[in-house]
Amino acid sequence: MAVTIKKVGVIGSGQMGNGIAHVAGLAGLDVVLNDISADRLKSAMATINGNLSRQVAKQVITEEARKQALSRIGSAETMDGLADCDLVIETAVEKEEVKRKIFHDLCAVLKPEAIIASNTSSISITRLASSTDRPERFIGIHFMNPVPLMELVELIRGIATDDTTFDAAKEFVTRLGKHIAVSEDFPAFIVNRILLPMINEAIYTLYEGVGNVEAIDAAMKLGAHHPMGPLELADFIGLDTCLSIMQVLHEGLADSKYRPCPLLVKYVEAGWLGRKTQRGFYDYRGDKPVPTR
Numbered sequence: 001m002a003v004t005i006k007k008v009g010v011i012g013s014g015q016m017g018n019g020i021a022h023v024a025g026l027a028g029l030d031v032v033l034n035d036i037s038a039d040r041l042k043s044a045m046a047t048i049n050g051n052l053s054r055q056v057a058k059q060v061i062t063e064e065a066r067k068q069a070l071s072r073i074g075s076a077e078t079m080d081g082l083a084d085c086d087l088v089i090e091t092a093v094e095k096e097e098v099k100r101k102i103f104h105d106l107c108a109v110l111k112p113e114a115i116i117a118s119n120t121s122s123i124s125i126t127r128l129a130s131s132t133d134r135p136e137r138f139i140g141i142h143f144m145n146p147v148p149l150m151e152l153v154e155l156i157r158g159i160a161t162d163d164t165t166f167d168a169a170k171e172f173v174t175r176l177g178k179h180i181a182v183s184e185d186f187p188a189f190i191v192n193r194i195l196l197p198m199i200n201e202a203i204y205t206l207y208e209g210v211g212n213v214e215a216i217d218a219a220m221k222l223g224a225h226h227p228m229g230p231l232e233l234a235d236f237i238g239l240d241t242c243l244s245i246m247q248v249l250h251e252g253l254a255d256s257k258y259r260p261c262p263l264l265v266k267y268v269e270a271g272w273l274g275r276k277t278q279r280g281f282y283d284y285r286g287d288k289p290v291p292t293r
């Protein structure tokens with residue numbers, strides 16, 4: 001039976017959650033954003049408004065489209081508010097036990113025919129699906145950061161994902177105007193299997209003293225035409241997320257070439273997670289970012 005997605009739930013209102021709510025609202029879908037923190041929900045709504053306003057100023061969207069999109073995005077402090085969604089996308093932190101608990105709580109309230117998706121960067125979709133009551137209606141829908149600007153979304157089927165779910169996810173992503181890359185359910189899928197070892201290697205390059213933060217980022221921006229240097233990009237993604245992805249690659253593929261750089265571990269242990277905590281490979285607390293090494 002075909003599934004029509006009209007109402008979308010988003011769990012986790014961090015940078016990815018607010019981006020997904022933003023693009024879904026703009027595409028004319030009703031959105032309910034949920035988070036464990038009421039403060040986070042409030043600031044996510046303000047961020048979405050700010051990002052929509054930037055798009056109006058740049059004439060990417062009209063003022064009317066901004067207003068319409070905002071009016072479609074609501075927030076819910078408990079999971080009950082997601083009960084009648086057709087699709088719920090989980091976008092909480094990259095920790096398997098957190099995601100499993102969310103799915104357990106979500107399945108208790110969500111209508112049985114609804115589809116559940118995870119925006120995980122790396123974790124097995126088959127394994128996450130097994131913590132739900134509907135593995136056949138579970139899929140990986142992996143957006144890229146920043147969601148309103150990046151064109152790609154990866155779709156990942158778990159072993160049990162049925163064709164109806166895959167087709168509905170495809171239709172949903174197409175409606176958002178994004179390009180789809182289909183990936184097999186392997187650790188970190190396609191983009192992060194390639195991108196994260198490059199970022200980890202850039203951190204080793206720093207750790208071994210081959211270059212400092214500025215030299216490494218300038219080298220890849222000006223020498224390889226990357227839009228952001230790898231350390232700037234790591235701060236943008238979040239160093240906790242980068243470390244989690246490397247750990248999934250290291251454990252999942254059992255190959256020492258994916259060993260997370262000890263310097264990355266140290267930054268995460270310090271709570272220097274990048275832009276979201278205002279300190280990572282750069283310090284963002286002043287007027288302009290200053291390298292921390």
Ligand SMILES: CC(=O)CC(=O)SCCNC(=O)CCNC(=O)[C@H](O)C(C)(C)COP(=O)(O)OP(=O)(O)OC[C@H]1O[C@@H](n2cnc3c(N)ncnc32)[C@H](O)[C@@H]1OP(=O)(O)O
Nearest residue numbers: 051054055121143144145146147148149191192227228237
């Ligand atoms: C970890 C995973 O699981 C997967 C991943 O996502 S990996 C990460 C993938 N993403 C990347 O690799 C991003 C690499 N960087 C880029 O492509 C570019 O730097 C970029 C597209 C992010 C920005 O490009 P830019 O035009 O050079 O930068 P910038 O001038 O700062 O921003 C341009 C506009 O983008 C928009 N923008 C920037 N960040 C935004 C955000 N978070 N949300 C919405 N809009 C944003 C703004 O409209 C901004 O306009 P203003 O100048 O008015 O602020």
Ligand SMILES: NC(=O)C1=CN([C@@H]2O[C@H](COP(=O)(O)OP(=O)(O)OC[C@H]3O[C@@H](n4cnc5c(N)ncnc54)[C@H](OP(=O)(O)O)[C@@H]3O)[C@@H](O)[C@H]2O)C=CC1
Nearest residue numbers: 012013014015016035036037091092093094120121145237
């Ligand atoms: N950052 C990136 O570039 C990309 C990330 N992803 C993936 O998206 C997901 C989210 O990443 P990102 O947005 O960067 O992370 P953030 O740290 O920005 O946001 C995560 C959000 O989830 C909230 N949260 C934590 N636990 C729960 C819970 N039990 N229920 C509801 N909300 C919860 C956090 O709240 P609090 O802070 O209060 O704990 C926070 O608001 C991860 O799986 C990540 O791997 C995918 C593509 C790109």
